[in-house]
Amino acid sequence: MSGSLRLTRRPLSFSAAGRALLGPDLGGVVLFAGRVRAERSGSGRVSALEYEVHLGPALAVMHRLDREARARYGVERTVLWHRVGRVPAGEISVIAGAAAGHRAPAFAAARFLIDELKRTVPIWKTERARPARRPRRPPRPAAARSPD
Amino acid sequence: MSGSLRLTRRPLSFSAAGRALLGPDLGGVVLFAGRVRAERSGSGRVSALEYEVHLGPALAVMHRLDREARARYGVERTVLWHRVGRVPAGEISVIAGAAAGHRAPAFAAARFLIDELKRTVPIWKTERARPARRPRRPPRPAAARSPD
């Protein structure tokens, strides 16, 4: 098992993703990270996004994407990590990465993973504008970390 | 100036590159890293690569690539970092990265930067097999860090 899949409430980091993609013959590593943008919205600047996930189906689809990326592009290691719950502007919400002997398959696999994650994994985001107007409970997205 | 260019003897890290690519509207970040592979070679496993650089022309070409990547793809921030001197197997020798509002231009710019760096920047590598047989001086590649 060389794919690392995570749905987690904890911050995501480039350095942790880079470590998950280490291997003696893996000369090419590509990491894509999506960060929450402090965009202008109706009620001011977005201060955070709140991510919900349907945990079981999400992990099932992520496993399938991971297997498919490795089979299609011949990459040896992959990461597909998504944060759930509240993610403040500027922080990383998602990392898709791949490592291979050379760069072309690593680029292709990372691109495939993020494109397909957005299209097929049951995760949703809701904008949160600056001061949360009412202290509402977040929608309890079940969080988990799969075995790496 | 939103491009970060470095030729340095110090280790490169994903996390430092990620920080160099922060920006309020930069939702898509792509990092490519090349790592030294522990490949089999004539004299055993490669334990390190030794990188030489012709410093002035290298920085000039890197500046040009950076400007071109930002003009072509509309990315706002870029990094193009290369390590010089001895780089042990498993460590990062190069990072090319870009950040933009969305992922497509970030992928395209990172790919452009690494492809063109390999093709046009005066940097050379020499394999070093495991125990250095004679204690030779490294070839004094001039190292520098450009203003970010």
Place this chain on the structure above:
Amino acid sequence: MPRPVRVLLFATARTAVGKSELAWNVPPAGIPASALAEELARAYPKLAPTLRVSRLVRNGHPIERPNLRVRPGDEFAIHPPYGGG
């Protein structure tokens, strides 16, 4: 005594209903997925527009045939268009 269906509501479906989960009673033999969706749209009219663009999921698997039966104890999820990343 029949167990209810556990209905999971995400994103715009959650907003329309005002909660993230419902217990919904169905006959012991179950009902077609499309009929269950109609019952929910009648009970929560704001849910109707979301239902038209959503995928329905039973026990973690996308429902391909609208006459697939949802039975007591099943999990039935409404998946509005995905928005991860």
Place this chain on the structure above:
Amino acid sequence: MPRPVRVLLFATARTAVGKSELAWNVPPAGIPASALAEELARAYPKLAPTLRVSRLVRNGHPIERPNLRVRPGDEFAIHPPYGGG
């Protein structure tokens, strides 16, 4: 007294000559880049194969015309095919 040309040797060029830098005397009026390369190839026969695939660089700029003159005090670099990354 004329200053020499500073010749910079990288990678296979460095290996062929056995050092990374040379001081090379040229006439006060300079000589064409191609002539300087030929002098070096005669002095260091192992350098010849590398020179055939290398770019020549004067004062940091790639030399486009082989008759460009290299003058005392110039930096003249031999760039074998690049291998960064």
